[in-house]
Amino acid sequence: MKALVIGGSGLVGSALHRTLQLGGVEVVATFHSHPVNGAPRLDITHAQAVRDFVETVNPDVVFLTAAKVSSDYCEDHPEEAFALHAEGTRNVAEAAARCGARVVYYSTDYIFDGQSGPYSEEDESSPINVYGRTKLAGEEIVRECAPQSLILRTSMVYGWVRPSGNFAMKVWECLQAEKAMRIADDQWRNPTLADYLAEVSVRLLQSGAQGIFHVVGKQWVSNYEFAQALARVMGLNPDFLVPVSTAELGQRTLRPMQGGLKTEKLECTLGTAPMDLGESLKRFRRQWRADTRIIYAPQKVSSHAEKLKQETLDKVREYYELVHKPRPFAPYRTRIQYSGRVFGEEEMVNLVDSALDFWLTLGPYGDLFEEKVKRYLGARDFVVVNSGSTANLTAVLALMSRQLENPLRPGDEVITPAVTFPTTLAPIVHSGLVPVFVDSVVGTYNVDPSRLEEAISEKTRALMIPHALGNPCDMKVICDLVQRYNLYLIEDSCDALGASFGGRRVGTFGDLATLSFFPAHQITMGEGGGVIVNKPRLSRIVRSVRDWGRDCWCAPGESNTCGKRFGWQLGELPKGYDHKYIYSNIGYNFKPTDLQAAIGVAQTDRISEFVKKRGENFARLYKGLEEYQDFLVLPRIDPRASPSWFGFPITVKNGVSRRELVLWLETANIETREVFAGNILKQPGYEGIPRRVSGTLENTDRIMRDTFFIGVYPGLTDEMIDFVLERFRRFFKGQPGLEIHPLT
Numbered sequence: 001m002k003a004l005v006i007g008g009s010g011l012v013g014s015a016l017h018r019t020l021q022l023g024g025v026e027v028v029a030t031f032h033s034h035p036v037n038g039a040p041r042l043d044i045t046h047a048q049a050v051r052d053f054v055e056t057v058n059p060d061v062v063f064l065t066a067a068k069v070s071s072d073y074c075e076d077h078p079e080e081a082f083a084l085h086a087e088g089t090r091n092v093a094e095a096a097a098r099c100g101a102r103v104v105y106y107s108t109d110y111i112f113d114g115q116s117g118p119y120s121e122e123d124e125s126s127p128i129n130v131y132g133r134t135k136l137a138g139e140e141i142v143r144e145c146a147p148q149s150l151i152l153r154t155s156m157v158y159g160w161v162r163p164s165g166n167f168a169m170k171v172w173e174c175l176q177a178e179k180a181m182r183i184a185d186d187q188w189r190n191p192t193l194a195d196y197l198a199e200v201s202v203r204l205l206q207s208g209a210q211g212i213f214h215v216v217g218k219q220w221v222s223n224y225e226f227a228q229a230l231a232r233v234m235g236l237n238p239d240f241l242v243p244v245s246t247a248e249l250g251q252r253t254l255r256p257m258q259g260g261l262k263t264e265k266l267e268c269t270l271g272t273a274p275m276d277l278g279e280s281l282k283r284f285r286r287q288w289r290a291d292t293r294i295i296y297a298p299q300k301v302s303s304h305a306e307k308l309k310q311e312t313l314d315k316v317r318e319y320y321e322l323v324h325k326p327r328p329f330a331p332y333r334t335r336i337q338y339s340g341r342v343f344g345e346e347e348m349v350n351l352v353d354s355a356l357d358f359w360l361t362l363g364p365y366g367d368l369f370e371e372k373v374k375r376y377l378g379a380r381d382f383v384v385v386n387s388g389s390t391a392n393l394t395a396v397l398a399l400m401s402r403q404l405e406n407p408l409r410p411g412d413e414v415i416t417p418a419v420t421f422p423t424t425l426a427p428i429v430h431s432g433l434v435p436v437f438v439d440s441v442v443g444t445y446n447v448d449p450s451r452l453e454e455a456i457s458e459k460t461r462a463l464m465i466p467h468a469l470g471n472p473c474d475m476k477v478i479c480d481l482v483q484r485y486n487l488y489l490i491e492d493s494c495d496a497l498g499a500s501f502g503g504r505r506v507g508t509f510g511d512l513a514t515l516s517f518f519p520a521h522q523i524t525m526g527e528g529g530g531v532i533v534n535k536p537r538l539s540r541i542v543r544s545v546r547d548w549g550r551d552c553w554c555a556p557g558e559s560n561t562c563g564k565r566f567g568w569q570l571g572e573l574p575k576g577y578d579h580k581y582i583y584s585n586i587g588y589n590f591k592p593t594d595l596q597a598a599i600g601v602a603q604t605d606r607i608s609e610f611v612k613k614r615g616e617n618f619a620r621l622y623k624g625l626e627e628y629q630d631f632l633v634l635p636r637i638d639p640r641a642s643p644s645w646f647g648f649p650i651t652v653k654n655g656v657s658r659r660e661l662v663l664w665l666e667t668a669n670i671e672t673r674e675v676f677a678g679n680i681l682k683q684p685g686y687e688g689i690p691r692r693v694s695g696t697l698e699n700t701d702r703i704m705r706d707t708f709f710i711g712v713y714p715g716l717t718d719e720m721i722d723f724v725l726e727r728f729r730r731f732f733k734g735q736p737g738l739e740i741h742p743l744t
Contacts, residue, residue: 002026004059004101006044006092007066009034011159011166012106015198016063021381022543022553023202024536028057032066037375044088054095061205062096063104064089067135069157070165071110074131075253085134086141093145103142103149104201109189109216111136111153114256117188118220121153121212121265128254139212150204151212152197155261156226159194160287167191168284171227175236185224185243190216190260193280200270203564209269214261219277226277233281234288271567271576272560279560289357289364290371309356316352320345329719331668336720338647338671338711339520342610346602354598365597372604373515373530377505381533383542384597385590388494388516389423391529392464394545394590395490395512396427398531399462401541401585408433408488412461413692417447417468418700421676422683424466424492429689436460436692437681439699442651443636445469445675445707448699449477455694456485465510466492468675469709470522470614470646472501474638475509482510490514494529497522498611498644507532512542517596520713522610522644523603525596541585549587552579611644613714617721618645621712624725628732631656647709649675651702658706664731670724671711678704 003020007013008029014036020027030042030053044050044066054062067085068074074081089105096103109117110132111125127133139151158168168191174181192215200215221229224243231238246257263274324343327334354365366384374382385391400408408414410432416425418437428435438451445468452463463482467473482489493499493507494516500506507513512535515521517528531546533539544550551570554560569575570582618635625634633651637643652658662672677683679700681691710724 001060002058003028003061003063004054004057005029005063005065006042007032007064008039009036010065010067011157011161011194012197013063013065014161015159015194016065016201019195019198019202021536022539024539025202026536028059044091045083047091047094050088050091051095051098054092054099054101058099059096059101061102061104062092063106063201064092065106067106068131071129071131071253071255072251074134075129078130078134081130081134082137086137089138090141090145093142093149096149097146102205103146104205105138105142105149105151107135107139107151107153108132109153109155109259109261110256111139112256112259114259117256117258118190118260118262119214120262121214128256131253132256148210150201150209152201152204152215153212153261154192154197154214155216155259156189156191156223157194157197158191158284160284160291161194162291167223167226168230171230171241172234172236172288175231175234175238175240178237178240180240180242181227182242182244182249183224183227184246184249185222186245186257187223187255188220188258188260189223189226190218190220190274191226191277191280192217193275193283195283196275196280200266203270204266207269213266213269214263215266216261216263216274217277217280218263218274220260221277229277230281230284233278233285270564272564275560286364286367289359290367309353312356313349313352316348317345320348324348326715326717329717329723331723334669334720336670336711336716336724337713338673338709339713340715341519341524341526342606342714343524343599343603346605347599350598350602351595354595359594361593362591362597363594365594365601366592369597369600369604370530372601376604376607377507377532379505379508379532379534380536381539381542383531383533383539383546384592384600385529385531385546386592386596387527388514388518388521388529389426390588390590391494391514391516391531392423392490392492393427393430393588394531394542395514396431396433396464397545397586398512398538398541399488399490400431401545403541403584404537408461411459413457413459414462414464415452415455415460415694416464417466418679418681418693418697419445419468419675419677419703420466420680421492421494422680422685424464425680425686428464429686433462434459434690434692436694437697437700438694439697440468440703441636442699442702442707443633444471444473444638445635445649445703446471446473449474451695452477452481456481456487457692460485460487462488462490464490464492466494467496467499467506469635469649470496470499470644471635471637472496472499472506472641472643475501475504475506476640479509491532493532494521495646496644498607500642501638502640508534511535512538517600517603521646522614523600523607525592525600525603528592528596528600544585545587546590547587548589549583549585550580551582551584554580610714614645614712615643617712617714617716618643618648620718620721621648621710621724624721625650625728628728630654631732645712647673648712649707649709651707653706658708661731662708665710665724665727668723668727670727672708673710675703675707675709
């Protein structure tokens with residue numbers, strides 16, 4: 001399905017965009033007044049522009065959320081309101097009808113007079129203000145132009161979006177600033193979380209429903225009661241809320257006093273009750289925490305607890321300065337690590353902030369971390385897990401899901417290099433797939449692209465290709481083979497966050513890709529990893545595998561995101577079996593904690609800085625070691641690639657002993673590592689596994705014997721690198737046939 005969301009920058013439009021993407025739907029969103037990254041601007045009052053745009057997109061469904069929701073604004077600008085809500089709606093409905101697309105139109109309880117609410121779908125409409133009259137006109141136009149479409153009426157839609165004029169945000173802004181707010185206690189509505197409205201919209205569409213449906217929250221409450229409930233959930237002081245009558249407020253535009261909507265038709269169609277107010281406010285609070293945790297900054301606080309937190313976080317900053325600031329380098333005594341954690345006060349502040357909130361499972365920081373990594377990569381989705389190893393397992397299991405039309409099955413072949421990290425191979429073996437091993441290239445340490453095609457057989461279904469030590473593989477050759485032979489591709493990008501090939505980030509070429517956030521990698525959460533998702537169909541599956549394999553997509557602590565918890569019938573389970581305990585995939589609990597994600601949120605802001613520093617350290621080492629190329633094979637880089645170096649790999653030659661050189665460095669406190677498992681087939685744990693070897697593994701064995709790497713990570717200083725180069729110079733001083741030049 002392809003969806004067009006008109007008004008994608010608004011509260012409902014942005015919620016729809018998230019929901020559709022999560023469900024694997026291809027989405028195009030537009031904006032009018034508030035730009036959205038990558039979204040085109042569309043003015044629906046221009047008929048020809050709408051026709052041309054809809055024809056170009058050619059969607060299966062058009063969600064029309066664009067509206068002026070301020071009653072006072074509409075009352076003051078009736079012609080503009082009519083042009084948008086009526087004529088604009090006609091333009092969209094007619095354009096959608098031309099390409100055979102369904103329309104989902106969002107209306108309001110303001111089409112009723114509010115004398116005897118809440119109202120059912122059959123009750124007679126009688127709007128009392130311009131906003132209600134123009135939205136009702138839009139309903140009539142949709143019924144006329146697109147009779148098979150959906151009209152969804154709702155009430156008091158809210159969600160965490162800044163800046164936003166929705167009622168919940170106004171309440172929060174006043175209370176967190178300790179300002180009194182007068183609120184009508186005689187206006188009654190059904191507060192409706194925007195995300196719930198979006199999720200139900202999609203479910204109704206998928207069910208084939210047509211006509212008018214009321215989609216609102218479960219409770220019918222006064223504005224004042226809703227504000228009180230919000231204050232309690234958000235930990236704000238409700239004493240600043242002042243109940244008054246509508247007459248005392250002096251609002252210049254008439255409002256329905258007893259508005260709100262009944263949902264019996266919705267419940268009958270979907271089999272579940274609307275979302276409870278308490279549940280929806282918990283989700284609102286989760287959105288708030290994710291938004292406000294980007295970077296801690298002192299601000300005016302509204303409670304003694306918040307003041308204590310601010311004081312605590314200020315002390316954390318002091319503690320970092322005293323304890324964790326880098327120490328001066330001392331040759332031979334300071335350990336020059338091959339890699340390690342690099343962090344500042346922001347990581348510690350986030351970690352303590354999360355600890356004080358005591359959200360132990362994956363939560364708001366996790367949401368924010370996923371969004372920031374996804375945005376950095378330009379990927380369709382990113383799913384955080386608890387290690388790079390489980391990321392690889394999650395990716396393999398996702399491609400074996402029965403929810404795919406043509407999944408991988410035990411016995412299928414997966415091509416992968418024999419120079420590898422064990423947990424790149426382990427998921428293939430454990431899943432009953434057959435690894436096909438291909439040789440690598442000395443210098444790049446990546447799979448030999450010239451050997452891939454000859455390794456393909458009629459049983460080959462996938463490639464699992466690591467970007468060794470942050471040096472991108474030849475993605476042109478690999479992607480060409482994937483396309484020609486209809487293969488799945490998993491990129492193991494655990495060492496390569498920030499690298500690119502042909503101007504495109506590695507990790508965005510494959511169906512799926514993986515990252516690791518172990519301290520050795522480009523950024524760290526302590527432990528942690530993630531799956532990069534580049535195909536819409538795979539997002540739900542990857543999250544399912546990570547979350548026990550369950551079909552439910554509720555976040556931890558939530559119970560009825562779909563609004564249909566007891567309305568599903570899947571597999572051979574009885575109808576109504578609790579959706580939280582329905583498992584559509586074979587999976588595990590691979591989630592990290594929010595404490596870890598809190599560190600990751602701060603680290604993502606450093607990715608570009610870290611990648612640049614790694615590159616600078618690599619360049620200094622390369623320049624310093626160039627004169628020893630009679631004895632060392634230095635790293636090779638494809639001119640189309642921009643590496644994000646994990647380490648500096650070196651292969652010895654012409655009789656140089658790797659063991660002697662490594663010991664020479666290690667005795668000076670310079671840390672070294674071999675290229676992971678070397679030839680993985682020589683490792684005791686992998687003896688006798690089912691496999692096929694394509695061609696020879698001559699280079700693989702040489703890498704196992706003669707290759708090691710040293711560090712380039714951002715914690716290395718110029719003094720450290722100079723010392724490393726001096727140590728190499730002293731080692732080669734006695735080698736024949738080499739003229740030594742003093743260091744400058």
